[in-house]
Amino acid sequence: MSIEKLTNEVRREQIARAALHLLATQGLNGLSMAALARSVGIVPSAIYRHFRNKEEVLDAVVDALRQRLLGNVRVVTEESDEPLDQLRRLLALHVRLILEHHSLPRMLFSGEIYAGHPERKARLLATIQAYLAEVAAIIRNGQAQERVRPEVSPETAAVLFLGVIQPSAILWHLSEGTFDAAKHVERAWPLFRQAIAVQ
Amino acid sequence: MSIEKLTNEVRREQIARAALHLLATQGLNGLSMAALARSVGIVPSAIYRHFRNKEEVLDAVVDALRQRLLGNVRVVTEESDEPLDQLRRLLALHVRLILEHHSLPRMLFSGEIYAGHPERKARLLATIQAYLAEVAAIIRNGQAQERVRPEVSPETAAVLFLGVIQPSAILWHLSEGTFDAAKHVERAWPLFRQAIAVQ
DNA sequence: CTCCAATGTGAATACTTGTTCACATATTAA
DNA sequence: TTAATATGTGAACAAGTATTCACATTGGAG
Numbered sequence: 001m002s003i004e005k006l007t008n009e010v011r012r013e014q015i016a017r018a019a020l021h022l023l024a025t026q027g028l029n030g031l032s033m034a035a036l037a038r039s040v041g042i043v044p045s046a047i048y049r050h051f052r053n054k055e056e057v058l059d060a061v062v063d064a065l066r067q068r069l070l071g072n073v074r075v076v077t078e079e080s081d082e083p084l085d086q087l088r089r090l091l092a093l094h095v096r097l098i099l100e101h102h103s104l105p106r107m108l109f110s111g112e113i114y115a116g117h118p119e120r121k122a123r124l125l126a127t128i129q130a131y132l133a134e135v136a137a138i139i140r141n142g143q144a145q146e147r148v149r150p151e152v153s154p155e156t157a158a159v160l161f162l163g164v165i166q167p168s169a170i171l172w173h174l175s176e177g178t179f180d181a182a183k184h185v186e187r188a189w190p191l192f193r194q195a196i197a198v199q
Numbered sequence: 200m201s202i203e204k205l206t207n208e209v210r211r212e213q214i215a216r217a218a219l220h221l222l223a224t225q226g227l228n229g230l231s232m233a234a235l236a237r238s239v240g241i242v243p244s245a246i247y248r249h250f251r252n253k254e255e256v257l258d259a260v261v262d263a264l265r266q267r268l269l270g271n272v273r274v275v276t277e278e279s280d281e282p283l284d285q286l287r288r289l290l291a292l293h294v295r296l297i298l299e300h301h302s303l304p305r306m307l308f309s310g311e312i313y314a315g316h317p318e319r320k321a322r323l324l325a326t327i328q329a330y331l332a333e334v335a336a337i338i339r340n341g342q343a344q345e346r347v348r349p350e351v352s353p354e355t356a357a358v359l360f361l362g363v364i365q366p367s368a369i370l371w372h373l374s375e376g377t378f379d380a381a382k383h384v385e386r387a388w389p390l391f392r393q394a395i396a397v398q
Numbered sequence: 399c400t401c402c403a404a405t406g407t408g409a410a411t412a413c414t415t416g417t418t419c420a421c422a423t424a425t426t427a428a
Numbered sequence: 429t430t431a432a433t434a435t436g437t438g439a440a441c442a443a444g445t446a447t448t449c450a451c452a453t454t455g456g457a458g
Contacts, residue, residue: 027314115226163362
């Protein structure tokens with residue numbers, strides 16, 4: 001009956017990861033401090049050694065996800081030079097993010113997480129807009145290389161890019177995996193390409 | 200200090216409408232029986248004269264929304280014969296639905312409402328799939344009329360159709376109206392059309 | 399090895415949750 | 429007008445919420 005003690009840094013990350021998982025599987029209502037503590041094997045009050053309150057836990061989750069999203073953009077711009085190819089790869093990475101973290105991206109984009117909390121709401125909007133800006137930049141670059149039609153609005157196309165992924169994430173989650181998100185995105189990509197690419 | 204009494208039918212609808220509004224503005228967490236009762240000017244226990252429990256309230260909300268969604272499809276098929284025109288109109292109606300009911304469709308499609316409740320989860324999936332099937336039917340009809348390219352998968356295109364609307368609904372809600380959903384959809388429509396239509 | 403700060407515990411806090419029940423009032427039918 | 433029924437009230441409920449606090453235990457630095 002020995003109590004295992006972990007250093008703050010480690011526990012903090014462990015808690016954030018568990019919170020992310022709870023949020024993805026059970027929704028915001030499922031993320032109680034009690035449930036969170038149970039899922040990492042400690043007592044609720046112990047969480048407060050690592051986080052000031054629940055707000056800080058949620059902020060950590062949002063931060064973690066923002067890093068993953070923007071990290072994906074960095075990866076594809078390093079892997080490829082061709083804008084349309086970059087977008088195709090980004091789509092695949094985003095799908096993998098969804099499959100890994102269950103439906104957390106769905107949650108991020110659903111806005112459930114911020115309900116009634118204007119401060120985090122703003123941070124969430126900023127995160128999504130940062131991601132959109134990166135996608136728009138890729139599309140703008142595609143226009144410079146004459147791969148994307150010039151009359152296409154990069155901002156509009158970027159939002160539509162999100163639309164390629166998001167509904168499939170929801171359907172995948174709702175159908176408990178029956179709906180194949182990866183396959184859908186694979187099929188939707190040619191449509192998106194047709195929507196923005198030259199000829 | 201006279202207590203106003205309404206007939207079951209009226210009160211039921213009033214409660215369902217208030218629940219819908221609470222859900223749209225505050226999220227699932229904001230929809231407590233206490234808050235719901237307060238918003239219609241009665242005491243929490245009085246709700247149980249009209250609904251067996253909270254489940255039944257949520258079911259009523261989902262039902263109301265399903266009727267609106269499928270009703271929109273019926274409207275556009277009566278208003279127009281040209282499939283692409285039908286889709287354009289359906290898009291506009293869906294946007295109006297979002298603007299009216301704040302972000303309830305966002306919520307429906309986000310899956311927040313069912314978290315941890317498999318029975319309603321299934322009903323929700325069925326609702327969305329019914330809507331998708333209607334959209335796919337329009338697209339299939341478009342292929343028969345040689346307005347939509349034959350190699351396009353109607354099911355995939357229907358999901359992408361959702362993707363035209365959904366992200367904009369979220370951004371509109373997150374940005375507190377700063378992001379103009381109607382304008383985005385207006386601009387995204389030519390892209391979607393380009394994606395599926397014959398040139 | 400000893401001591402101390404860091405980490406975990408369990409009880410207690412005040413509040414909110416959904417729901418039930420006996421009672422009161424308003425509306426409707428006889 | 430009276431009686432019956434539908435609707436609303438307020439108190440009580442057990443369970444769950446986030447959070448605080450005094451105390452116990454651990455791991456590592458001296």
